[in-house]
Every structure is written in structure tokens, then in C-alpha cells.
Amino acid sequence: MINETVEAPLGMTAERQAVVTEVGAAPPKDWIIVTRGIKREYDMGGEIVRALRGVDIAIMRNEYVAIMGPSGSGKSTLMNVIGCLDTPNAGEYWLNGKEVSRMTDDELARVRNKEIGFVFQTFNLLPRATALHNVELPLVYAGVAADERKRRAKEALARVQLETRMDHRPNELSGGQRQRVAIARALVNNPSILLADEPTGNLDSTTSEEIMKVFESLANQGQTVIMVTHEQDIAAHARRVVVLRDGLVASDDRRSSFVEKIGLAG
Amino acid sequence: MQQIRVQKLKSFFTLLGVMIGVTFLIAVVSIVGGMSRYMTDTLVGKIMAVNSFELRHRPNINLGEHDEGYWRELWRRPRIRETDAEPVIASLPDGVRWAVIGNDNLVVESKYVAKPQQVQTYTVTEDYFAIKRMEPAQGRLLSPQEYERGMPVIVIGEDVAKYFFPSLDPVNRQVTIRGIPYTVVGVMEKQGSAFGVSFDKFIIAPHKSALNRYVNAHGVIDAIMFQTQSREGLQTAMESVRQVMRARHGLRPNQKDNFSLETSDSALEFWNKIKSYLVMAGVALPAIGLVVGAIVIMNIMLVAVAERTREIGIRKALGARRKDIMSQFLVESAMLSTLGAALGIITGFAFAQVIAAVTPLPAAVELWSVLVGISIGAGVGIVAGVYPASRASLLDPIAALRQE
Ligand SMILES: Nc1ncnc2c1ncn2[C@@H]1O[C@H](COP(=O)(O)OP(=O)(O)OP(=O)(O)O)[C@@H](O)[C@H]1O
Ligand SMILES: [Mg+2]
Numbered sequence: 001m002i003n004e005t006v007e008a009p010l011g012m013t014a015e016r017q018a019v020v021t022e023v024g025a026a027p028p029k030d031w032i033i034v035t036r037g038i039k040r041e042y043d044m045g046g047e048i049v050r051a052l053r054g055v056d057i058a059i060m061r062n063e064y065v066a067i068m069g070p071s072g073s074g075k076s077t078l079m080n081v082i083g084c085l086d087t088p089n090a091g092e093y094w095l096n097g098k099e100v101s102r103m104t105d106d107e108l109a110r111v112r113n114k115e116i117g118f119v120f121q122t123f124n125l126l127p128r129a130t131a132l133h134n135v136e137l138p139l140v141y142a143g144v145a146a147d148e149r150k151r152r153a154k155e156a157l158a159r160v161q162l163e164t165r166m167d168h169r170p171n172e173l174s175g176g177q178r179q180r181v182a183i184a185r186a187l188v189n190n191p192s193i194l195l196a197d198e199p200t201g202n203l204d205s206t207t208s209e210e211i212m213k214v215f216e217s218l219a220n221q222g223q224t225v226i227m228v229t230h231e232q233d234i235a236a237h238a239r240r241v242v243v244l245r246d247g248l249v250a251s252d253d254r255r256s257s258f259v260e261k262i263g264l265a266g
Numbered sequence: 267m268q269q270i271r272v273q274k275l276k277s278f279f280t281l282l283g284v285m286i287g288v289t290f291l292i293a294v295v296s297i298v299g300g301m302s303r304y305m306t307d308t309l310v311g312k313i314m315a316v317n318s319f320e321l322r323h324r325p326n327i328n329l330g331e332h333d334e335g336y337w338r339e340l341w342r343r344p345r346i347r348e349t350d351a352e353p354v355i356a357s358l359p360d361g362v363r364w365a366v367i368g369n370d371n372l373v374v375e376s377k378y379v380a381k382p383q384q385v386q387t388y389t390v391t392e393d394y395f396a397i398k399r400m401e402p403a404q405g406r407l408l409s410p411q412e413y414e415r416g417m418p419v420i421v422i423g424e425d426v427a428k429y430f431f432p433s434l435d436p437v438n439r440q441v442t443i444r445g446i447p448y449t450v451v452g453v454m455e456k457q458g459s460a461f462g463v464s465f466d467k468f469i470i471a472p473h474k475s476a477l478n479r480y481v482n483a484h485g486v487i488d489a490i491m492f493q494t495q496s497r498e499g500l501q502t503a504m505e506s507v508r509q510v511m512r513a514r515h516g517l518r519p520n521q522k523d524n525f526s527l528e529t530s531d532s533a534l535e536f537w538n539k540i541k542s543y544l545v546m547a548g549v550a551l552p553a554i555g556l557v558v559g560a561i562v563i564m565n566i567m568l569v570a571v572a573e574r575t576r577e578i579g580i581r582k583a584l585g586a587r588r589k590d591i592m593s594q595f596l597v598e599s600a601m602l603s604t605l606g607a608a609l610g611i612i613t614g615f616a617f618a619q620v621i622a623a624v625t626p627l628p629a630a631v632e633l634w635s636v637l638v639g640i641s642i643g644a645g646v647g648i649v650a651g652v653y654p655a656s657r658a659s660l661l662d663p664i665a666a667l668r669q670e
Contacts, residue, residue: 085583085663106587113585124580124667141585185584 009056009249016252020056027094032192032224033059033082038091040077040247051077052088053247059226061192064219066238067228073244075228079197082226083118084108096192113141117186119196123178125170125185131157132166135185142189156184160214176207183214187223194218196227200234212237280566281606283559284646287552288607288639292614294548295635297621298541300628305537317500318397318493318530320367321346321354321507325526343524345486350514354490357506363493365394366473368482374469376430376441385426387443387469389478394470397493405437405452408472412451416474421452423466441469446476500529556642559606560650567599567654578658579666588659595658599651600644607643611636 019027020036027034040052051074059065067075080086081093084100087108093101096115103111112118125134135153144152157163160180170178179199186194196215200208216237219225229235243251320326323343351366358364368389375382388394392413395401402421412419420441427436427450440447448471457465471477482488492507494500504527511525571578578591586594615631622629 080664083583085667106589109582109585109587112583118583120667124576124583126577126580137581138584141581141587141590189585 009252012249012252016058019058023092026097026099027058029097030061031058031094032061032096033057033226034092034094035081036092036094038078038081038088038093040074040081040086040088050247052081054091055244055247055249057242057249057252059224061224062219062222063240064216064225064238065227065240065242066235067226067242067244068230068232068235069244069250071230074247075244076197077247078244079195079226079228082193083116083195084111085118109141113138114189115192117183117189117191117194119179119182119186119194119199121198121201123170123175123182123202125178125181127170130167130169131162131173131181131184134170134181135166135188138185138189152188153184156188157181159187160184174207175203176210179203179207179211180214183211183218187218193224193226196225198228198230200229200231208234280562280602281559281609283555283562284603284606284643285559285610285613287555287559287646288610288643289552289614289617290555291548291552291642292611292635292639293617293621294544294551295632295638296615296618296629298544298548299632299635300618300622300630301544302537302541303630304628305534316493316530317495317497318491319500319504319507320528321490321492321511322488322526322528323524325528339524344515346488346490346525348482348485348487350511351487351490353514354507354510357510358492359499359502359506361495362499362503363393363397364391365397365491366391366487367394367489367491368473368478368487370481372443372469372477372480374426374430374441374443376439378431378434378439379429383429385467385469387471387477387481389471389473389475389481391473393493394491397491400457401455402452403455404435405450407452408470409451413472413474416472416476416478418446418448418471418475418477419451420448420469420471420477421454422450422470423454423464423468424456425464425466426469427453443469443477444480448475448477504529556646559603560646563599563603563647563650564653566602567595567651568657570598571595571654571658574658575661575666575669578661579663579669582661582663583667591659591661592655595655596648596651599655600647603647603650604640604643607639607646610643611639614639 019031019034023036035055035057038052038055039050042049042051055074055078057078067078069075077086081088082095084095084103088101091101092099095111098111100108100111125131126137129137132150132153135156136149139149139152154163154166157166160183162177162180162184165173165177165181168177170181173181179202183194183199186196194215199215200211203211212234215225215227219239225238227234227238235241240252240254242249323345324340348366355364369386371384372387373382374385374387392408392410395407403424404427405421408419408421411417422430422436422441430436430441431439431450436450436453438449438451440449442448448469454466454468454470459465492503494503508523508527512523515524517524581591581594618629618631
């Protein structure tokens, strides 16, 4: 449901506007992500925290989108909903033509496994498993046979230039290398979308630059990427910037006009 | 498994409960198994010969719970009499051996020891030793003439020989029973013992000897023992004995037998009954250990789930379904518990061997108990793991990922 007191966000194209307004209808084919009036509220002992208050977003295949906004504006909450880790209290979420907001836990697990690659700020690797095994994990849950699993995991590690480190455990890797393992793991199932919530938040600037190059090259290869970031120069890699403020989309624009119209988030 | 290796010591204590439970199980099963084999192979063969049965007025062995009426009926039964022997024996099919037996505890003296002693004293007819397969170790058996004339001669068990004739050759020496001297003609082979009861404390005299007056008062006899050549013949022989006795006791067709016919199977049945009680005790004891073990494992698994919340979150984020998480923890819990059971099997056998070595109780390894032990281990692990595993599987992925 669209919150009627709020105007269409700055920079929303008429095309996107049309897709998000058609409540209940499956979006046209190339719109890989469509959210309509997504709300997420937390009940903190009587006090209701409204993390998302009606978010409308439409993202096409092959887009590279940055999500920005001040701390607490709901970026992570939105990413969790898009990544099927969390379910909204209200609104619709269509992923790849299927309505996710009505799925059961196990169906969501399936979608996370097949459609989504998630990269976290804190890497979230299994500490006792080797890089290779970490990358294999999604394939384990996809039911891929061991040989095939190894082959594909090695391939994914090669895509992030880590084939020489596959027998290392996370604590034997640098921060940048760990994040590359996490990216390889996110890619190994050929997901429709790659989600990253502040993937460089724990890295120094040189390493951040290195990681951003990985994302950029993936985007150039046609991978749909959605990334949350605080930093403008990182957002500058993206071709589209969505700005959240207080759980609503404040602006949604191509990068070229983003700098002129909004200035920096914060 | 990595998890298990990291926490070796902790795991060991985790396993203790299951280990102790299975240890008891294996030990009890081995000992009961050993005793069982012993009973069937040795003991029953000694108490009762193969393919044999006994006619008595009351059963030697009373199985199960009986009401007062049962006991009253037993006390009212007529005794088996000397006069019953002849018609019963006359009715037997060819090839059936028989022996009339009387026995009582009598005070026995000898001039070689100061103190008289009570000894089980038997009077028997000729075929007794052949049926029981007893051979003399020294001297000889009773001769046909001695049976015929009821001469004052006896054969004795090893314990009796040792007691009354310390460091002497008993053969041709005498003991005195009720003032009458009896000459020892033979000492029988060692019969051994079971559960601390010796089978070598006996004196056997011819049925017609003067002793018969004391063991079989007033024309009453304790038992007639029969032995057939084959197992099949046993039923026929029993049936003819039954019919003769029913007729002699004047029973109508609707009345029950008022005498007892016991086979070696009854003795085995008796043992099986004891065994079932032993096994019950042997199950109750391990059960306590296993319940404790299950509780400990459940706790350890709950701790593991709490410690690995983040890992669970990661796995869920990567597409693990509930059942994936569930089975991961169930497998871990089952492996832990099975390891405990395996240790328990080893210590259980060791325990049984030690018991067999230091007590008269025998022990035998039962293969099925190993399989049961392993299955119980796995089962306990799975049961104990269900609650922690389902807690893990129900964790909210985001909350789990947020945990530090
Ligand atoms: N599990 C939760 N329980 C209660 N409130 C929550 C929970 N998760 C998020 N919130 C609240 O929802 C709002 C949005 O949080 P969110 O993490 O999405 O912000 P964010 O934009 O990612 O911020 P940051 O840039 O600091 O990561 C915040 O006010 C936060 O306190
Ligand atoms: Mg955040």
C-alpha cells in the first residue's frame, strides 16, 4: 500500500512509478525487484519503531544500485527484506516475478539459496571452515554433488582472484581477502541479485577500493548489484542511488543528477 | 566433529552418562548371557539329565506367582508310594530307563573326624548313575548284588570324601548313619558348583539298603526318574506315566493331575524366569544412566546451539532450511552419544571380564548387545538432540546473524 501523504520521491521515473503503483499485479519481466508500500515495524515493549514506512522501489535486471541514507534510516532493514532474510509487516515484494512477501520460511530459504547472494559488512564466514568450504556452503544446501561443488567453488574463488588461498581459514586471511571469499560465496549459485550491506565498512580505504573494483567488474559483466554504503565516493561507483530517510525513499535517481539535486546524505 | 575435537574434555564428560548406561547394559547382558549358557550347558545337565523327567507328588520348581489355593492343593496331594513304582514302570514303552529316588538330609559321622555333618543322602535303584552319567573317580559303582541285597555300601561325592576322610583313601572305609556303618566303595567324579553351591556333597546307597528307612519313611518315595532315548519318546513316556498315576489316584477326567511330571525344560523355564528378572534389573540400571546421559547431552547441545547462533544465522542466510539445521544438530548429537556408547561397550566388556574373573559368575560376549548398545547410543543422541536442534532450526536468521 502506498503511503498517500508522501509524494513520489525525487527522481522517480514515470516508468518506475507505473510499476510500483500497480498493487497486486506481477511486474513486467525485466523488473527483477519491485517493492510496493513495504513496511517493517518493531515492537520494542510498547514503543513501535517504524524502520520502513512504505518503501516503493523498482529495480531492473543488470542495474547497479547504491542505497544511501543516514544511520537508522532503514537501509539494512530494507536489504534484509530484499534479501528474504526478513519479512515485511505490510506491502508487497516481488522478486523475479514471484511474490516473496507471502512465502513460508522454507520457501524463503530456497529463494535465498537460488536467487540471492548476500555480502555482509562483517563477512560472516564460518571461522573453522576453509575458504573453499565456505564458498561451497550454498551449493551444499542446493543439493549439488561434492565434485561439482568443489569445481564451482574453485571457479567462484578464481573470479575474485583467490584460487591460491582456498585452503586457508578466515583467520589466515586479510580483511579484503575475507570479503572476497564472501563475494565468491555470494556468486557461487549464480544469483539473480547480489546484495551487499556496507561491504567495505570494516576495511581500510585501499582495500575498499579493491573490493569496489570487484563489484564494479561484476556489474559490468551484467550482474544485478544492490549495495548499501555510507560513503559518497563508493556510491559514485553505482549508476543509480536510492536515498532513504526515516524509513522512506527520499530520492531515487541516476548518479549524474544525484550529486546536483541532493548533495550528500547524512 | 571439529566442534567435538575442540572441546575434548567437555565432550568426555558429556559422554559419561551414556557411557555408564551402556557399560551397565553390556556388563549385565554379558553376565546374564554367560550364566544362561552355563545354566543350559552345565547346571541343568547336572540337576536333570537330558531327555529325562521326574514323577513327584509336588513340583520341585514353582514358577510364577501362585495364590494360596495353589499351595493348599499342593499340600493336600497324596505322596508317591513304593507301590506306585511297579505299575508305572510296567506301563513304560521299551527302552525307557528309570530309577527310584529317595533323599533326605541326614547326620553322618566317621571315626576320622570329631564333628558329625549333615549330608544329602540318596537311595537309588540301579540305572540312576547311567541316567545321570556319573562315573566313579576312585573305587567303583554299586554292584547289582549290592542293589539286590540292599547291602550297607555307598558311593560319595568329593566334598564328603574330603570332609570325612581327610588325607585318607575313603574306599573300604566307613561312615556311620543312624548307628549303622556303611562302607564306601567309590568316590564320584567332581560335579562342580554353581553360584557357590557345591554338587559334590552327597551320599548314595542302594534303594534296598537300611538307609531307605530314613529317606523314604512308610513306603513313600520322593521321585521316580525316567529317561528316554530320544526327545520324541519323552512325550509318550510321560503320557503313559500320567495315565497310570491318574488311574491309581482315582482321578475323574475333569480333575487335574495331583502329581507332577517335571522335565529338564521346567528347570530351564525356571532359569528363564530368573533371567527375565535379572534382565529387567539390567535394563533399569542402564536406563537411569541413559536418562542422565540424555539430559547432559541435551544441555551440551543447547549450549552448542547458543554458542553457534551466528553460524546458524550464516547457514540460514545461505539457504539452509529448517530440516537442514535440524539434521546437522541431530547428527552431531547422535555421533556424540554413539561415541559414548562405543566407549561404554568397551568398558562394559572389560567390566564383565573383571566380574567373571573375581566372582563365580561367568560372562559371555553377546554380539547383539553390541548392536543394541550402538543403536541405543544413537537413539539417545537423537532423542536428546531433538529439542536443541529444533530450537536451532527455528532461530530467526537476522537475530542469529546479529549475535556476536
Ligand atoms: N531488530 C530490531 N529491533 C528493533 N529495532 C530495530 C531492529 N532492527 C532495526 N531496528 C531499528 O530500525 C531502524 C532502522 O535500522 P537499520 O538497521 O535498517 O538502519 P540503517 O539505515 O541500516 O542504519 P546504519 O547506517 O546505522 O546501519 C533503526 O531505528 C533501528 O533502531
Ligand atoms: Mg545498516
